[in-house]
Amino acid sequence: MRYLVGIGNYMMGDDGIGPRIVEYVADHRLNSDFEVLDLGDNGLNLLSYFDQTTDRMLWVDCVRMGCQPGEFRYFKPEQVESQKYLARRTTHEGDLLKVLEIAQAAGYAIPEIEIMGIEPEQVQQGQGLSEPVAKLFKTYVDEAIRRISSG
Amino acid sequence: MSSTPAGKNIKIDVHHLTRVEGHGNILVNITNGKIERCDWQVPESPRFFEAMVRGRHYSEVARIVSRICGICSVGHTLASVKATEAALGIEISLQSRKLRTLLKHAENIDSHIVHVLFLAAPDLLGAPSVFPLVATHGEVVKRALRLKRFAHEFGSLIGGRTTHPTRVVPGGFSEHPTTPQLTELKRRFLTDVVPDLNAVLELVTQLAPKFPAFNRPTEYMAVHSDSEYGLYDGVIQTVMPDGTKQKYSVDDYRSYTNEYVDPRSTAKYAKNKMDSYMAGALARFNNNYDQLHPEARKVAEQLGFKPPCFNPYLNSVAQVVEIVHSAYESLRLLDELIAAGIKEEPLVKPTKFGAGASVVEVPRGILFHWYQYNSAFDCEAGDCIIPTNQNHANIQLDFDKLVPEMLRADKNEKEMELALEMLVRAYDPCISCSTHYLDVQFKR
Numbered sequence: 092m093r094y095l096v097g098i099g100n101y102m103m104g105d106d107g108i109g110p111r112i113v114e115y116v117a118d119h120r121l122n123s124d125f126e127v128l129d130l131g132d133n134g135l136n137l138l139s140y141f142d143q144t145t146d147r148m149l150w151v152d153c154v155r156m157g158c159q160p161g162e163f164r165y166f167k168p169e170q171v172e173s174q175k176y177l178a179r180r181t182t183h184e185g186d187l188l189k190v191l192e193i194a195q196a197a198g199y200a201i202p203e204i205e206i207m208g209i210e211p212e213q214v215q216q217g218q219g220l221s222e223p224v225a226k227l228f229k230t231y232v233d234e235a236i237r238r239i240s241s242g
Numbered sequence: 243m244s245s246t247p248a249g250k251n252i253k254i255d256v257h258h259l260t261r262v263e264g265h266g267n268i269l270v271n272i273t274n275g276k277i278e279r280c281d282w283q284v285p286e287s288p289r290f291f292e293a294m295v296r297g298r299h300y301s302e303v304a305r306i307v308s309r310i311c312g313i314c315s316v317g318h319t320l321a322s323v324k325a326t327e328a329a330l331g332i333e334i335s336l337q338s339r340k341l342r343t344l345l346k347h348a349e350n351i352d353s354h355i356v357h358v359l360f361l362a363a364p365d366l367l368g369a370p371s372v373f374p375l376v377a378t379h380g381e382v383v384k385r386a387l388r389l390k391r392f393a394h395e396f397g398s399l400i401g402g403r404t405t406h407p408t409r410v411v412p413g414g415f416s417e418h419p420t421t422p423q424l425t426e427l428k429r430r431f432l433t434d435v436v437p438d439l440n441a442v443l444e445l446v447t448q449l450a451p452k453f454p455a456f457n458r459p460t461e462y463m464a465v466h467s468d469s470e471y472g473l474y475d476g477v478i479q480t481v482m483p484d485g486t487k488q489k490y491s492v493d494d495y496r497s498y499t500n501e502y503v504d505p506r507s508t509a510k511y512a513k514n515k516m517d518s519y520m521a522g523a524l525a526r527f528n529n530n531y532d533q534l535h536p537e538a539r540k541v542a543e544q545l546g547f548k549p550p551c552f553n554p555y556l557n558s559v560a561q562v563v564e565i566v567h568s569a570y571e572s573l574r575l576l577d578e579l580i581a582a583g584i585k586e587e588p589l590v591k592p593t594k595f596g597a598g599a600s601v602v603e604v605p606r607g608i609l610f611h612w613y614q615y616n617s618a619f620d621c622e623a624g625d626c627i628i629p630t631n632q633n634h635a636n637i638q639l640d641f642d643k644l645v646p647e648m649l650r651a652d653k654n655e656k657e658m659e660l661a662l663e664m665l666v667r668a669y670d671p672c673i674s675c676s677t678h679y680l681d682v683q684f685k686r
Binding site: 101102131133135136138139189192193194196197198199 | 309310315356360372373376377380383384387390391394395398
């Protein structure tokens with residue numbers, strides 16, 4: 092099975108981009124050959140999908156990576172270092188990279204994972220997306236579907 | 243405020259406390275033995291959910307408010323559909339009620355496992371986070387992860403999914419689990435959950451003496467029902483430090499929560515008879531000990547844990563007792579549902595319009611929702627009072643007692659900081675601004 096995974100806080104501006112994308116895909120039934128997962132703030136729930144039945148995952152997440160706001164980039168977890176970890180500023184389970192770290196340490200079967208990182212303009216309280224992120228919303232949806240469906 | 247020993251200078255400034263959901267600050271300033279400042283600050287801004295539901299059809303409201311919290315979205319969904327049903331005169335079936343109670347137990351197990359094992363236990367084991375524990379306590383961490391995973395799958399089976407559940411709607415369930423699915427769930431409970439739970443209990447028993455000794459009697463508020471532990475439904479009940487209990491009607495919840503604003507926090511504070519009250523697992527334990535499943539009471543006795551307990555640090559122990567309660571109550575409900583067989587039921591339709599309030603217990607405490615609907619069943623007004631905010635005043639008053647006590651005991655800055663951090667974490671606060679975005683640097 093392939094999964095399109097969204098994580099983030101819907102109420103914290105661009106942090107909610109992941110859940111909004113998977114919600115859009117689910118509402119419009121755009122997923123014919125993959126499942127969608129809205130993890131909200133509960134990243135540890137990802138563990139339920141780390142087993143032999145999962146072939147691939149695409150995580151759609153808000154990522155500070157030094158790009159222009161709204162820009163997106165694909166990468167694999169092993170290509171990056173979490174700056175949150177280096178700064179020891181983890182809250183709760185931290186982020187999906189921390190969940191991955193603990194899953195690996197605990198011996199879970201890790202599927203092929205790719206991250207679609209979307210650079211935020213703002214991560215602060217407010218229900219809407221910032222303008223640079225909002226105007227590319229449909230592009231993200233189309234790209235995410237294409238990426239998880241291909242290959 | 244002042245205290246001894248004179249001459250002591252302490253400055254604690256914990257900006258964005260870790261291992262809680264969201265942002266909270268701890269500020270303590272002691273100069274020359276005099277406490278000048280001792281604050282629990284919660285800098286959050288209003289999110290206007292109450293405004294967002296206005297004009298929405300009753301069938302849409304729960305989905306909107308489930309976004310209040312990505313951790314307790316089951317609780318918010320249940321509180322929302324219950325308030326809507328109260329407003330619109332909808333009586334759900336016994337089967338729906340049992341399925342919703344099961345979902346509540348799934349949420350309780352899921353959230354408590356994460357709090358006790360991943361957020362609170364590292365403090366007691368001297369670790370900065372759960373990650374070093376994989377090396378030192380790998381088996382327990384694995385078992386905790388399995389329990390967390392099971393709880394998520396359990397909740398997903400009943401609610402469609404655990405984060406923002408889709409099947410729970412006003413009038414019942416839009417889709418039902420099947421009897422064979424529930425039978426399989428019961429099998430997993432017996433073969434997987436019970437052994438893992440016993441291993442976790444063993445660890446907690448070892449850690450129990452390490453919880454700080456601190457007592458501050460306060461008022462404890464929880465949902466109460468004579469027939470269950472008061473998670474899904476009941477009346478409001480408080481127990482005072484002298485053990486007297488008083489019941490209140492859910493419809494009058496505003497009179498007993500009395501939200502107000504304090505300059506130290508942008509989140510609202512709450513109080514009833516005393517200057518603050520506590521909500522959460524310890525409040526439930528103090529109110530509803532008699533309704534605990536016998537297996538959970540047995541665990542409480544083994545831990546030497548009995549009501550009334552005035553030590554807020556032991557909220558985590560109350561959560562452990564509740565995990566056992568929820569596991570065994572789930573087994574009981576599963577037996578009943580399997581014996582009766584799951585029946586497909588149509589959604590119950592509104593019979594009136596007007597206003598309605600509801601109360602449920604979410605992992606962090608008592609949660610209130612209220613809505614008013616017009617004759618077209620569109621929402622005209624809403625109100626939500628969440629448990630984390632109800633606890634802020636109580637945390638502040640704990641600080642006000644604990645800091646002078648620690649000063650008198652000649653604790654150093656580091657010890658004080660850890661004790662205050664652990665205290666806040668014990669309440670398992672879920673502050674609205676939590677985020678989990680990635681902050682990365684590409685490897686060269």
